[in-house]
Amino acid sequence: MKKLLVIAIALFTLNGIAQERKQDRKGKQNRSELRKQMTPSEIADLRAKKMTLHLDLTDAQQKKVHQVYLNQAKANEGLRKNHNAKDGEKREKPSKxxxxxxxxxxxxxxxxxxxxxxxxxxxxxYAKFEKMKPRKHKKRGKRGEKNDKKRGGRR
Structure with a gap:
C-alpha cells in the first residue's frame, strides 16, 4: 500500500512539472506574436533604451542610436512583408x-x-557593445559539446 502511494505521488509530481513546461512554451510563442505586432518605432525605442542602460549613453548618443535602430527596423519590416506569403498562398522555401x-x-x-x-x-x-552579442550561439555550442562527450567524442 505504501509503494502504491509513493508511485501515485511521483506520477502527480511529474505530471505537474510537465504541464508547467508547456505553459513556458506558450509564453514564448505569445512573445514572438507580440514582437510581430510591434511598430518599427517601438522596436527602436526598446533597443535604444536597453543600449542606454548597458552603455550609459548620453542623450545625444541615445537619439543617434534610436535613429540607427529605427532605420534598421523599417528595413526589416519591409523585408518581412515581402517575404511573408499572401493570404491563401502557400509559402515556398527560397531558392539557393x-x-x-x-x-x-x-x-x-x-x-x-x-x-x-x-x-x-x-x-x-564600443568595446562593451561588441561583448553584448547574443548568447544563443554559445549555448547551442556548449549543448552540442556535452552531447558529444556522452557519445564518445564525435568529430
Missing part, C-alpha cells in the same frame, strides 16, 4: 540564389550597423 542574396543583405546590414555604432560610441562603449 535567394538564400545567398538574403544572407548577403543581412551581413551588409550588420556591417553598416557596426560602422554607425563605431562612429556614435566611445571606444570603451
Amino acid at each position: 540564389d535567394e538564400m545567398v542574396k538574403m544572407q548577403n543583405l543581412r551581413l551588409d546590414q550588420q556591417i553598416e550597423m557596426k560602422r554607425e555604432m563605431k562612429s556614435i560610441l566611445t571606444a570603451e562603449q
Whole structure:
C-alpha cells in the first residue's frame, strides 16, 4: 500500500512539472506574436533604451542610436512583408540564389550597423557593445559539446 502511494505521488509530481513546461512554451510563442505586432518605432525605442542602460549613453548618443535602430527596423519590416506569403498562398522555401542574396543583405546590414555604432560610441562603449552579442550561439555550442562527450567524442 505504501509503494502504491509513493508511485501515485511521483506520477502527480511529474505530471505537474510537465504541464508547467508547456505553459513556458506558450509564453514564448505569445512573445514572438507580440514582437510581430510591434511598430518599427517601438522596436527602436526598446533597443535604444536597453543600449542606454548597458552603455550609459548620453542623450545625444541615445537619439543617434534610436535613429540607427529605427532605420534598421523599417528595413526589416519591409523585408518581412515581402517575404511573408499572401493570404491563401502557400509559402515556398527560397531558392539557393535567394538564400545567398538574403544572407548577403543581412551581413551588409550588420556591417553598416557596426560602422554607425563605431562612429556614435566611445571606444570603451564600443568595446562593451561588441561583448553584448547574443548568447544563443554559445549555448547551442556548449549543448552540442556535452552531447558529444556522452557519445564518445564525435568529430
